Amino acid sequence: MSFQQSPEVDTQDSNSWFSSTNAMSRIMGFSFLATIIQGLLNGQGSVTGPHGVGNAGVGAGGPNSYLIDSIRLFLLGSIIEGGRRFFSWIMGRFKPFQYSITAQFTEGDPAYEWIILLLTEEQVWTRSREFRVNATSSLRQWSVKLESENQRKDGHFDDHAEYVPTYEEPQLFRWNGYWVEVRRSSGTGRSINQAFMPHAGLQMMGRLYLTIYTRKMSALSALVEEGRQRYVKTSRPHVTVHTADQPAYGPASPWNGAKRKARRPLSSIILQEGVINSLIEDAREFIRMEEWYTKAGIPHRRGYLLYGPPGTGKSSTIYAIAGELGLEIYSLSLASTFVDDSFLARAVSSIPKQAIFLIEDIDCAFPSREELDDDEATGLAGATAYMAGMVGIPARPGARGRSAVTMSGLLNVLDGVGSEEGKIFFATTNYVDRLDPALLRPGRIDKKIQYKLATRAQAAALFLRFYPEAFITLRSERSSTDEKSPHLSSSEKEAILHLFSKQFAASILEHEFSTAELQGFLLSCKQDPERAVEEVAKWAWRKHRRTSNGPAFAAVPVTRPIVTGAVPIPTQTISTIGGFPQPAHAATASVVSTGRTSGPSTSEEATAAPITVTKPLVNGTHIAVNEETGNPKTPN
Numbered sequence: 001m002s003f004q005q006s007p008e009v010d011t012q013d014s015n016s017w018f019s020s021t022n023a024m025s026r027i028m029g030f031s032f033l034a035t036i037i038q039g040l041l042n043g044q045g046s047v048t049g050p051h052g053v054g055n056a057g058v059g060a061g062g063p064n065s066y067l068i069d070s071i072r073l074f075l076l077g078s079i080i081e082g083g084r085r086f087f088s089w090i091m092g093r094f095k096p097f098q099y100s101i102t103a104q105f106t107e108g109d110p111a112y113e114w115i116i117l118l119l120t121e122e123q124v125w126t127r128s129r130e131f132r133v134n135a136t137s138s139l140r141q142w143s144v145k146l147e148s149e150n151q152r153k154d155g156h157f158d159d160h161a162e163y164v165p166t167y168e169e170p171q172l173f174r175w176n177g178y179w180v181e182v183r184r185s186s187g188t189g190r191s192i193n194q195a196f197m198p199h200a201g202l203q204m205m206g207r208l209y210l211t212i213y214t215r216k217m218s219a220l221s222a223l224v225e226e227g228r229q230r231y232v233k234t235s236r237p238h239v240t241v242h243t244a245d246q247p248a249y250g251p252a253s254p255w256n257g258a259k260r261k262a263r264r265p266l267s268s269i270i271l272q273e274g275v276i277n278s279l280i281e282d283a284r285e286f287i288r289m290e291e292w293y294t295k296a297g298i299p300h301r302r303g304y305l306l307y308g309p310p311g312t313g314k315s316s317t318i319y320a321i322a323g324e325l326g327l328e329i330y331s332l333s334l335a336s337t338f339v340d341d342s343f344l345a346r347a348v349s350s351i352p353k354q355a356i357f358l359i360e361d362i363d364c365a366f367p368s369r370e371e372l373d374d375d376e377a378t379g380l381a382g383a384t385a386y387m388a389g390m391v392g393i394p395a396r397p398g399a400r401g402r403s404a405v406t407m408s409g410l411l412n413v414l415d416g417v418g419s420e421e422g423k424i425f426f427a428t429t430n431y432v433d434r435l436d437p438a439l440l441r442p443g444r445i446d447k448k449i450q451y452k453l454a455t456r457a458q459a460a461a462l463f464l465r466f467y468p469e470a471f472i473t474l475r476s477e478r479s480s481t482d483e484k485s486p487h488l489s490s491s492e493k494e495a496i497l498h499l500f501s502k503q504f505a506a507s508i509l510e511h512e513f514s515t516a517e518l519q520g521f522l523l524s525c526k527q528d529p530e531r532a533v534e535e536v537a538k539w540a541w542r543k544h545r546r547t548s549n550g551p552a553f554a555a556v557p558v559t560r561p562i563v564t565g566a567v568p569i570p571t572q573t574i575s576t577i578g579g580f581p582q583p584a585h586a587a588t589a590s591v592v593s594t595g596r597t598s599g600p601s602t603s604e605e606a607t608a609a610p611i612t613v614t615k616p617l618v619n620g621t622h623i624a625v626n627e628e629t630g631n632p633k634t635p636n
């Protein structure tokens with residue numbers, strides 16, 4: 001944001017060529033005005049221009065007299081325009097005459113967002129007659145609500161479309177007792193850079209000019225602060241993710257995309273006990289201790305690396321932390337071809353204080369050691385994929401997209417001045433061993449957190465998250481038409497779901513599937529926990545076979561959901577032999593009474609379910625494995 005205090009606001013750069021043209025047209029205008037006045041004073045009813053006036057009022061003469069008249073009028077216009085400028089200059093120099101403050105906000109800067117939100121909430125734009133209409137999406141828009149025939153009885157609107165005013169005309173409104181004028185330039189024209197770089201895409205950098213008619217400077221800061229507070233309040237249910245989707249040149253902000261994601265509760269992230277809380281505590285303490293960092297002379301920044309297999313919750317953790325701490329995320333992909341060292345430096349320095357800077361899949365940006373060796377051999381060392389493409393060298397099979405960012409560029413940015421302002425740096429990777437040790441040293445990465453494939457405890461927790469007692473109707477409840485058959489109380493249902501979760505978890509091996517894979521399976525059994533328990537073993541076996549390319553585990557006796565007592569569910573066990581589910585010879589499950597009189601079971605009872613899992617050995621025989629850890633059981 002920049003501001004000026006002046007009696008007159010000139011939103012164009014007054015030193016520009018455009019401004020001189022303006023001055024000339026003003027002079028001509030004043031000259032013409034003087035002609036009219038002169039004509040009127042001489043009693044003429046109509047004026048046709050300097051020459052006409054010359055004929056009518058100034059007196060007859062030859063071509064010389066026309067010229068003299070014209071020069072005289074031009075001089076008169078110049079004197080008036082000069083006087084006007086001098087008056088403005090005087091007013092601008094002497095504070096007592098200053099009666100307005102003008103501030104300029106540039107798109108991409110957070111303050112621009114604050115003011116746009118304030119103006120939208122103040123309904124400044126509702127008189128606009130021109131709108132850009134978009135289908136509602138996760139892209140952030142400050143749209144206005146239009147009265148609609150689809151307005152529902154509860155007063156809400158059907159939010160299928162967003163109406164964004166294309167407000168070019170100045171608008172005047174009252175705010176806190178002040179008159180405020182707002183003008184906006186949409187900045188959709190091609191920037192100068194694009195004349196030279198036609199492939200660069202449109203630079204949509206808009207500007208907003210706000211004039212408050214007051215002498216009090218505090219009015220401007222009060223307005224900006226109110227905008228910020230409203231922004232924080234409005235953004236609370238969401239996490240805003242800023243992205244750099246296209247190149248940015250000149251003063252345009254590198255962060256040219258903003259999306260909103262619903263805030264994710266911490267409880268929805270299923271990790272090993274204490275992991276997420278310790279991360280949150282660490283980040284909170286970091287934000288709180290800004291002063292301590294300054295006094296101790298330690299750069300106020302913190303770096304975290306989350307590493308592990310895909311789909312284990314690395315990104316979800318970062319989004320949940322951002323939501324919990326009310327921070328915005330600035331996410332950059334180093335694999336984008338337009339992101340080079342200088343773009344990266346600009347992008348990082350324009351991230352505001354107390355925000356998260358995120359680089360996902362940071363390993364993708366740099367070549368692995370084997371790739372470097374290959375490059376040495378082919379003479380391609382140091383070249384980016386983009387450069388290789390330009391010189392016509394085909395991409396190596398399996399080669400990863402290579403960034404134009406260099407390791408030293410990245411290290412400079414992480415150590416640099418722009419990264420010291422309370423920024424939290426998060427990086428994720430699936431391959432920690434591909435990262436340069438220089439990147440991992442404390443000060444750049446202060447904490448490393450390893451993510452693993454799901455444990456049985458995580459699988460059970462995921463199951464319970466998918467089937468919350470309040471939203472689930474169990475099969476037995478659905479089929480119960482018998483009046484005598486009691487309905488289940490919520491604690492009874494909870495107990496049954498707990499039992500199912502244990503049975504579900506027992507049907508998979510420890511650390512075999514990612515949480516995302518298990519989530520994918522559970523999504524196929526929405527609202528049907530019994531089906532999830534019944535089918536998980538078959539699903540796990542199929543997936544296992546696909547990934548290991550052969551009949552890796554041949555017999556998995558699996559319990560079916562079993563509940564006896566007032567609400568019986570058929571007791572079944574299946575085993576998979578040769579890949580297909582077979583009827584079992586014996587039911588292996590604990591029995592839980594759900595009758596009202598005997599009370600619900602406890603989860604401890606549920607954990608007693610005897611589950612046998614066997615794994616084949618290479619010679620075709622099978623070995624029993626510990627059902628908790630998935631490791632082979634030692635023979636007694």
Ligand SMILES: Nc1ncnc2c1ncn2[C@@H]1O[C@H](COP(=O)(O)OP(=O)(O)OP(=O)(O)O)[C@@H](O)[C@H]1O
Binds near residue numbers: 519
């Ligand atoms: N530990 C977890 N707890 C809850 N949900 C999870 C967990 N892990 C994965 N998921 C779910 O799986 C999906 C993918 O998760 P996410 O993107 O966080 O994984 P990731 O580890 O970042 O994967 P990648 O390395 O491929 O980026 C999300 O929908 C998320 O809800």
